Amino acid sequence: MGEMDYQLIESKWQKKWREKKAYESNPDKREKFYLTAAFPYPNSPQHIGHARTYTTTDVYARFKRMQGKNVLLPMAFHVTGTPILAMAKRIAEKDEELLKIFETIYGIPRGKAAELTDPKELVTYFSKEIEQGMQEMGFSIDWRRKFYTFDPRFNKFIEWQFRKLKRLGFITKGSHPVPWCPRDNNAVGSHDTKGDVDPELGEYVLIKFKYKDGFLVAATFRPETIYGVTNVWFNPKANYVKVKFNGEKFVVSAEAAEKLKMRHSDLTVEEKNVKIASGEECENPMGGKKVPLYPASFVDSKNGSGIVMSVPAHAPYDYLALRDLGKAQGIIQVLKIEGFGEFPAKEVVEKMQVKDQNDPKAEEATKEVYRKEAHGGTMVVGKYKGEPVLEAKEKIKGDMIAEKKALIMNEIINGPVFCRCGALCGVKTVEDQWFIDYGNEEWKEKVRGHFAKMSIIPKKAIAEYEYTINWLKEKACARASGLGTKFPFDEKKMIESLSDSTIYMAYYTIAHKLAELKPEELDEKFFDYVLLGEGKGNAKMDALRKEFLYWYPLDSRHSGADLIHNHLTFFIFNHVAIFPHELWPRQIVTNGFVLMDGGKMSKSLGNILSLRSAVKKFGADVVRFSVVSGAELGADSDFNQTLAEGIDARIKIINDLIEQSVKNKDKAEWGKSDADKWLASRWGKRVAHAEELFEQLQLREVAQEIFYNTINDIRWYQKRIGNGKQNLRKLLEEWVLLVSPFMPHLAEELWEKLEGTKKGMVVEQKLPKASAKYDENAERAEQLVISLLEDTENILKMIKRTEPPKKISIYCASDWKRKVYEIVYAEKRFDTSMKKAMALPEVKPYAKMVAKAVEQYVKNVAGLSSKLMSQKEEVKVLEGAAEFLGKEFSCEFSVMKEEDAAKMGEAHKKKAEFSQPNKPSIFIE
């Protein structure tokens, strides 16, 4: 049998598709189908994980083509933002870790990698690499439309989009705290930090306790507990300083002063080494009570302000530290929670037997108390007495800030976080920050309205979108640095990367024709006309508008499920804002990730499989099939060698069958035997079902049906029909077409073997219509044979006979039993079934046996089938299979009616009485 050289086959057909311009799509008379997948970010080559979304999209595109649609699948590269800059910088710094990953995982020689210190160079290199990989995967992409998001023409398009948003009132301005690197003078995201840590911001409330000529500021997450303050803590080992900003003087730790400077640029240090003495007093701004200052070791000068207010009723650390000092009296209750008395902190500490403030269990106790109090607590003191803690907290915070009793301090709570440049990151409040106001209620309402009409696949994701739509608020849309498009209303800023990729699908429709125009020609009027039909346009613009209107709206958007909570929802928002409703997107499809050998792929584990090396090793079609057929769309699918080998083996089985069928010159028609009818029916059902499954992107299910299950059916068929009689021609033809969306290269190759060139290539074929119909009788008949075979095997196994059987006699149940069976099927109960059965004249003569039969059927009432064969039909079917069954057991095999058993002797007769409809009795000698 022929060997399959995947690489040869792949390049052969890729070349033919190219020559044919099979995937260059232009408007024509056909109905269009326009789909896109989230474009890649080329700061590294792609791994098999990336292949999931693109393969899903491509399978869908190929399926739609086979439905006769004019399909457009374009691709471009997203280069906006800072990760590419960060990557180039790391290379310039000869980051060993990075170069090693490039070398070992992606096979990029060190020399080559080291050259990629210029961001544009880096982009060019990796985008070529990615494009090459996509070509090798056989994705049916119209590459003429490729662009980069830093292309001047695309910049003009994005500027247009932002001007539109501004005019609609969706661009706002304000201030915003961000994680910040003081050395780079830029916001930091996870890819800018050492170890790729994502800096998390937390918000402390700094409460001003009057102290000497200024304030001690205590940092807290729980401002509502201000009523329960008994004292204020400082750490005797910490270094405190007096600083001045906003015209006021504050005592804080030296570390806190550093952090505060990032927000308050007017901050000056008035006095270093401020000594705080135990027992000194300060004044609670809420009520003006004087409270003492005490030392405590649990206070960390790096957290917050380095000063902490003490609320021993509700904070285990505070209670412990006071107990350590022997001053745990005069505790003040602030709130109550079910299941606790006045002082939850004290109770928990005592219950958990926490020794002192340095006991690790103190942390646990704190979590326990905080969780309960935040969730179910109710205030028992103060202005908001009786209100839930959660609400009172916000109100008290707001009040105190308004009355200048407190201020806000943002901090990285999972710190210390270091920038790649080595500097410690802090928090900066960016003034003049620009936002897209996704919180706009009117806008949201329009989005909700359209979302309800969209097709969301898988359906499970709907709730997540709805949650996101409701939750979205102002989204910062400009940054100090990065590649991409300049922010049109502040040329010193760049548009942030999630904000420039929300309507680019519109750009693809005309991207390949814009080269003829100069960037400056693509002004506001240009896009107003081409994309919105507003204003006046020339002939060229008219042509572009037509093209745009042919493809838009987008029929299907594809991406990983992780983008639901930002990109995909932004995508809906922006379309709704900018375009008329008839051009709003129709469908979104999201998929899960790819696991490697059951685990998550990660750089640190080094278990990343690069896409191109996977293709080399396993073949494009095997990789394609693996990543989309391994799990349901929304679930993560696993990739591993065994899976790939299993697919490979089955491809070879089909290839052999095809070669054999061609050699035998099989006629393109189904055989007439029972086995043929059975196979035709089973296959016909699958073909008929496939279109719906493809439509819903139930690719795992399609794969299961037409790949694995069909091959299992073929195995039974071959066994059943015997050597030399098989004809699988029709099935194979249809099979090749049905798997072609998954395995386009192999499909072409197999199709050519089967059909030559007279019908053209697979890419020109339509989805097959089932050549055989579901045949209930054929399937029921064959099922009878299958279960008889199984039952016989069971019995043989059970009786542990050493010598093979000499003769097997089969007795098919009498027709009166079938009557009884039907009655039980309808009645489901013993008593009524009995009554009805005995009323029938044809049953009556068997009165003695009826009760037994009814009992049998009732017991198995769930397993009864709605339609029965007659005794005559059953005998006929089994006689047809007698030769086969005899061969299986290498013995004589006879099929008779139950009534004939008596002739064979008493033993036969007794056994035959056990026969049931669908379950003939088996007598083995």
Next chain:
RNA sequence: GCAGGGGUUCCAGAGCUUGGUCAAAUGGGCAGGGCUUAGAACCCUGUGGCUUAGGCCUCCGCAGGUUCAAAUCCUGCCCCCUGCACCA
């Protein structure tokens, strides 16, 4: 904390919407057999327990409930994963 997803037989993973045909698909692993000089591949059989005639018992995170009947429906509980942004 909020939101979403999930817990099934050695593993992965279907089934749950529409309760019965579910000891529970399919794939993998493992065991035995066949083929082979041997192995790989391939094919067959087995893989909860008991059982010398196709049977019985137990079982689908835990605990209850509804029903003639529950992996599937209802209630409560436990555990795991993901996201919560200015970052692609």
